[in-house]
Amino acid sequence: MHYKHIISYVLNRFRLLLWGLVCLSGIVLAQPPRGPLVVSPQVNADKTVTFRYLAPAAKEVRLSAQFEKAPVPMTKGDQGIWSVTVGPVKPDIYPYSFQVDGVTVMDPANVAFFPNERFKASLVDVPGDTPLVHAMRNVPHGSVNYEYYPALEGTTGSLLVYTPPGYDQNPTKKYPVFYLISGTTDTEETFFKVGRTNLILDNLIAEGKTKPMIIIMPYGNIAARVVEQKGGTKPADPTVRDGADAVKRANDFATDLVSHVIPYVEKSYRTLNNRDNRAIGGFSRGGGQTLRTAFGNMDKFAWVCSYSSYLSPTEMDKSFPQIGSNADNTNKQLKLLWVSVGSDDFLYKGTVEFMDYLKARKVSYKSLITDGGHTWMNVKKYVAETTPLLFQ
Amino acid sequence: MHYKHIISYVLNRFRLLLWGLVCLSGIVLAQPPRGPLVVSPQVNADKTVTFRYLAPAAKEVRLSAQFEKAPVPMTKGDQGIWSVTVGPVKPDIYPYSFQVDGVTVMDPANVAFFPNERFKASLVDVPGDTPLVHAMRNVPHGSVNYEYYPALEGTTGSLLVYTPPGYDQNPTKKYPVFYLISGTTDTEETFFKVGRTNLILDNLIAEGKTKPMIIIMPYGNIAARVVEQKGGTKPADPTVRDGADAVKRANDFATDLVSHVIPYVEKSYRTLNNRDNRAIGGFSRGGGQTLRTAFGNMDKFAWVCSYSSYLSPTEMDKSFPQIGSNADNTNKQLKLLWVSVGSDDFLYKGTVEFMDYLKARKVSYKSLITDGGHTWMNVKKYVAETTPLLFQ
Structure with missing residues (x-):
């Protein structure tokens, strides 16, 4: 031996x-x-991060992390624990996974994970020298509630509700509401677990930058839920359906939100129930759903945030011609139309075309182009930039 | 080709x-x-279940499920999708994972997962012909809230709070509280996500079998959280420490619960604040913490539930001699002392010894021996059996 x-x-x-x-x-x-106990990830004082994975029989283990351009080989050590130290890493929260002989796995030693319908990833949180906007700080905290509501076609829907600090202590105060929708294959948990929306709001509210508000995080894939509960053929992959079906799914989402989610929320929480106190925003597919739901229900929302998403000029002209043809009216109605995207995002070009479409028709909007791609690092930034603008 | x-x-x-x-x-x-879109798990009408996993390059894929005694080989099919159909499976919720060339992975196609510090598993829900006690039914639903509280040594603790249906609609009604602690390597989410405690309560309350109550689900591994937030050496594996350290950790947990969790809960929720309206229960290590916290704080709790756990006769005599030596007083104080365990549980023998200890000293207790082992299938049963007894 x-x-x-x-x-x-x-x-x-x-x-x-x-x-x-x-x-x-x-x-x-x-x-x-x-x-053996495996400690992973271990964020070191110099912002390097050590990842470890127990696999005595594996031939090759690699780290796949969103702060690295390519997978990083790990080295086998004592007791079959593979490890690698990378960085220093720019402070942020990043998804990562291990490639173990070609098989993608979450980090078994880490409870922080990325809720998703199609992939499994863990999360590493590299703190800043001064706390980042999503950091857990010693400020009053709101809470996040998991709720069920009567949804489309007699199904039971689920959603998450952020209530701001002090909500339970001021039993007569009413709040504006931000409806916030995550992307394709994300779940209703993603804005909470990956986006840390609750902590961002806690911090911004503590600093007096953002108005206390309720945030509703619905599930975007309504079609799948209806089939799950009512039977029928499981919907084909939402990423490979033709345009008509995709539009139907987006319309189903809008119907569920307007006819089921909003009435449930306004019955269950102390909300201000008018368009000036309702905002809607979303990332990726959720951004598309945001634009369709807002433009199709201009009586409901005065604040609209599209994160890394767009509608094409063709679709705008076809489904929402009044937005561009009567810009004066649009500008009067919308207190905010926000469009942001990363310069490396695979949807960058489409998003810029959407902004050009708005500009050509004199529709007012605010925009932000950041570094980076179609990532939740960027989503956190957009949430931190836009929530201070809402309801002001 | x-x-x-x-x-x-x-x-x-x-x-x-x-x-x-x-x-x-x-x-x-x-x-x-x-x-390709992978649908997994697919529960069929005859209670067989089809599992699928995409791995074009894998040599061997097996299903490891808690309803099977040993891993089941899967077969490679079109597009590199491995699959197997097993069962019929007795209706319940079971943890499972895939063994891909020896690597354990969650099911990437399934969002239902087992929150845990040391392993990753997915969950399959095989429904009964009549709805099981944990089934999502068309009854009024409570909600589950994620909360932060000021915890031991200046740290920020986290816990989940179940509020029963109607909590928000009756703004003056006060409720009894059940403190419910999960096992070693579980997190504060496990009683929610795996135990479906919220749905069990929704159903039992709808049937009039259980009193509406608030349930608090704290995180059991307080020592790890303190180190995470305050720095210092990461605690060694809780499963391999010597007795004295383990007792210290259990005492830290009790201190945090009594000095931090209970005051926070009673300040933040409409609770009935006396021992007759406080219950405590837990599974495995959480059951041990339950017994220690209850026996060490007899002024705080009148209802005590130990699921698959025990304290040894030696430990009882050493740390809590008054429980057995003054059984009359114990019996007067405790409105319920519940002990349950599965006949295949690796803690069966110790649990029976604990019951024998109580019996010999004429300490009253209720007990339930079920089939099965140290599983969350059993925990759900115990929660459904005990919550109707509480606060009655």
């Missing part, structure tokens, strides 16, 4: 001995030991 | 064409297509 194996063997025997002692001591544990 | 490869090639080209059309139609999507 190699000496490392001997050490490992002794450690493991010792582990079982300790386990026996622990049981005898009257402390009750969930399961017998499952191998 | 084999004909299957030709079909796959054509399908993929077609996918890209459709993707182009979708973009042109003005529908905005999160990302370019990521390969």
Whole structure:
């Protein structure tokens, strides 16, 4: 036996001995030991990050992280724990996963994860020297509520509700509402777990930059939920359907939001119930749903935020001609039309065309072009930039 | 090219064409297509379940599910999608994962997951012919709130709060509170996401079997959180520490619960603030924490539920001698002392010893021995059996 194996063997025997002692001591544990404790990710003081993954039998393990351009090879060490230290990494929250002999896995040692219908990724939080806008700080915190509501076609829908700090302590105060929709294959949890929308709002409200508001995070894939609960053929991949079906799905979403979500929210929470106190925003597909829902229901929303998304000039002319043809009226009605995108986003070109379309027709809008791509690092930025503008 | 490869090639080209059309139609999507849509798990009408996993390059894929005694080989099919149909499966919610060339992965196609610090698993829900006690039914629903509170040593703690249906509609009504603690390596989300405690309560309350109550789900691993936020050495694996450290951790938990969680909850929610209206329960390590916290704070809790856990006779005599030596007083104080365990649970023997200890000293308790092991299928049963007894 190699000496490392001997050490490992002794450690493991010792582990079982300790386990026996622990049981005898009257402390009750969930399961017998499952191998060595793996600490991952470990963010170091110099902003480098050490990732570790236990895989004694693997031939190749690589780190795939959104702050790296390509997967980074990891090295096998004691007890079959693979590791790599990368960076320094620019402070932010990044999705990552491991490629283990070509298989993509989340980090089993990390509870922070990316809720999604199609892929599994973990999250690493590299803190700034001064706290970033999404950092957990010692300020009053709002809460995030998981709710069920009576949804489209007799189904039960689910959504998350952020209530701002003080909501429960001021039982007569009413609040404006921001409806915030995540992207394709995201779930209603993504703006909470990945976007940290609650902490961003807690911080901005504490600094007096953002008005206290309620934020509603609905689930974007209404069609899938209807089939799940009512039976029928599972909808084909939303990313590969033809235009007509995709438009129908977007319209179903708008109907559910206007006819089911809003009435439920306004019955269940202390809300200000008029267009001046309703905002809508979304990322990617959720941005498309935002623009369609807002332009199709101009009596409902006065504040509109499109993050990394657009409607094409053709679609604008076909479905929402009044937006561009009567810009005076549009500008009177919309207190904010926000469009932002990253310069490396694969939707950059379409988004710029959308802005050009608005500009040519003298529709007022605010825009922000950031570095980076179609990422939740950018979404957090957009939320932090736009929420101070709402309801002011 | 084999004909299957030709079909796959054509399908993929077609996918890209459709993707182009979708973009042109003005529908905005999160990302370019990521390969074929995989539907998994698919629960069939006859209670068989089909699992699928996309892995064109894998050599061996197996299903590891808590309703199977051993991993089940899966078969590679079109487009590199591995699949297997198993069952019929007894209706319940089961954790499962895939073993892909020896690597454990969650099901990427499934958003239902098991929150845990050490492993990653997905969840499959096999419905009953009549709805099971944890089923989503058309009854009034409570909500689950994610909250932050000022915790031990100046840290920020997190917990989940179930408020029953009608909580927001009756602004003067006050409720009893059940503190419910999950097991080793579980998180504060496990009783919600795996235990479906909210839906069990919604159903039992709708049937008039259980009193409306608030349920608090704290995080059990307080020591780890303190180190995370305050710095210092990451605690060693809680499953391999010696008895004294484990007792210290349990005591830290009790201190945090009594000195921080309870005051926060009673300030933030409409609670009935006396021992007759406080219950405490937990699974596995959470059951051990329950017994220690309750026996160490007899002025705080009158209802105590230990699920698959125990304190040893030695520990009882050493730390809580008054429980057994003055059974009359114990019986007067505790309106319920519940102990349950599965007959295949690896903690079965210790739990029976604990019951024998209580019996020999004439301490009253209710017990339930179920089939099965140290599983969340059993935990759901115990929650459904005990919550109707509380506060009655």
